[in-house]
Amino acid sequence: MEFARLVFVIMAKDLRAELRTKEAVNASFAFAVVILVLLSFVVESNDVPLPVLGGLLWLVFAFAGTLVLNRSFAREVPNDCLDALIAAPISGAALFLGKALANFLLVLVVELVALPVFGIFYNVRWTQQFWQLMLVVVLGTWGVTVIGTVFSALTVNIRLREVMLPMLTYPMLLPALLGAMELTGSLVTGAPIGPETVTWLKLLIGFDVLFTAASVTLVEFILVG
Amino acid sequence: MREKLLYGAGLAAFLLLARNILVIADLPGEAAQGAIFKIIFFHVPAAWTAMVAATAALTLSILFLKTKDFRYDAAAVAVTEVGLAFLAANLVTGSIWGRVIWGIWWTWDVRLTSALVCWLLYAGYLMLRHAIEEPTQRATFAAVFSIFAFIDVPIVIFSIRWFRTQHPGPVFLSSTGSFPHDWTMVLLWNWVALMLLASILGAIRLGQEETQREIDYVRRMAHAL
Numbered sequence: 001m002e003f004a005r006l007v008f009v010i011m012a013k014d015l016r017a018e019l020r021t022k023e024a025v026n027a028s029f030a031f032a033v034v035i036l037v038l039l040s041f042v043v044e045s046n047d048v049p050l051p052v053l054g055g056l057l058w059l060v061f062a063f064a065g066t067l068v069l070n071r072s073f074a075r076e077v078p079n080d081c082l083d084a085l086i087a088a089p090i091s092g093a094a095l096f097l098g099k100a101l102a103n104f105l106l107v108l109v110v111e112l113v114a115l116p117v118f119g120i121f122y123n124v125r126w127t128q129q130f131w132q133l134m135l136v137v138v139l140g141t142w143g144v145t146v147i148g149t150v151f152s153a154l155t156v157n158i159r160l161r162e163v164m165l166p167m168l169t170y171p172m173l174l175p176a177l178l179g180a181m182e183l184t185g186s187l188v189t190g191a192p193i194g195p196e197t198v199t200w201l202k203l204l205i206g207f208d209v210l211f212t213a214a215s216v217t218l219v220e221f222i223l224v225g
Numbered sequence: 226m227r228e229k230l231l232y233g234a235g236l237a238a239f240l241l242l243a244r245n246i247l248v249i250a251d252l253p254g255e256a257a258q259g260a261i262f263k264i265i266f267f268h269v270p271a272a273w274t275a276m277v278a279a280t281a282a283l284t285l286s287i288l289f290l291k292t293k294d295f296r297y298d299a300a301a302v303a304v305t306e307v308g309l310a311f312l313a314a315n316l317v318t319g320s321i322w323g324r325v326i327w328g329i330w331w332t333w334d335v336r337l338t339s340a341l342v343c344w345l346l347y348a349g350y351l352m353l354r355h356a357i358e359e360p361t362q363r364a365t366f367a368a369v370f371s372i373f374a375f376i377d378v379p380i381v382i383f384s385i386r387w388f389r390t391q392h393p394g395p396v397f398l399s400s401t402g403s404f405p406h407d408w409t410m411v412l413l414w415n416w417v418a419l420m421l422l423a424s425i426l427g428a429i430r431l432g433q434e435e436t437q438r439e440i441d442y443v444r445r446m447a448h449a450l
Contacts, residue, residue: 150373154366158356168353171345172373175380207380214376218369221290225365 006090010098011105017075018106024071025106032064032114036121043122051185053122058181060114062144062173065107066166069148072103073156082156092220100149100215108141128190136187139204140180146208147172150215153222179204231428238421245415252408261325264318270416271315272340274423278308279347283375286368298364299434301371302354303427309347311423316340339382346374360441 018024039056076082085095115137119126126133147169155164170177179200186197193201245266255262285301288294319337320330331337350370357363 147373154353154370155356157362158353158366159358160356164353164356168349168370171342171349172377174342175377175383203380203383210376210380211373214373218290218372221365221369225361 006094007098011101014102024068028064028067028110032060035060050189054185054188055181057118058177061111065144068106069152070165072099072152086223092223093216096219100145103149104145124188126188129187129192132193133187136183143176143208146211146215176207234425241418245418264322266412266415268318270419271311274419275308275312278304282371286371289368299431303430307423307427312344342381343378
């Protein structure tokens, strides 16, 4: 119970700090729109198959999400807040989960705003399988944030931070992004998750569970040494 | 003593490789593929050597996190670098074979893609190390990243397998394979040679890492005075 309370405190702190400036969320959403516009020059919107558009959507989410994740630990560096957080009587796992949950909610907000924009720009009727799509968005986003938050902690104090985070996260995220792309690609055509695609759902769940466990176990080494 | 051992092992590796190349040159060409087929005697053992190196890197990284003994860290860098070189050799030889047999340098097949992603992950490991100045932090972060990379590789392979595969299936050490027994022996002997070569390269890199740490130590002493 105490652990859950600590996780909640950290999450609430991060959300409050972000909502006062909204710098990461605004930048991330603006970036998502910029990529959506740029992609329109690559794909001629009328003759692109829907599954391809589902894949492009996750590239937009991954790129835009990195902007939020980059800020997560970088925000704590000025005024030595990170040292204070590590010295505070909470476990590294609670600190990590709190931050990961806050990042998850922020990235999810950006995605849920970007999704209708995507639907309008590319004439995709994404609401046909609304709840199943939401499930995929939630699972995929958790995969992105759990890896992103760990690597955000890993890269916070190093040179070339902004370059290193995407360089390290994207190859690692490949299975999660691939699963989410495949599922989204088939869901936007109106087909529900069936025997053909359920493996991707299992992959996504397995990825999330495995890397959440690995992160919670190893994050203490990253934060404390 | 160690130097002499290295020279001895180097000589043995050279002789064994020279002998293997003569044996391989003497083999007849394969019925359908001709002489280009012989690249398999380097292509496959290079991949196996890289896999052994990745497993060694995982073990050494876990040992480092447990003991904080920097010898494990130095050994982990050494095997990762050597493994990366052998994986690169595997990718290059495969690409040359593909150009001759398939007529294309590259295809996004399961094994090719997962080998490339694997290469990118471990290249990220080396880049991460270069970006961190402080030795304890560098060793800890690199060890954590190495464990993450090792967990990721099987998931990457599993996820990409759902695309149709173009890479030839296993032909030796399997009941369905068509590889003659004496050719398997040639292949295994060449693996021994490459493993020996990898060990020598790893030992040289390990020596360099140890020298580097001594220099760091002396420099720190000089600054302290």
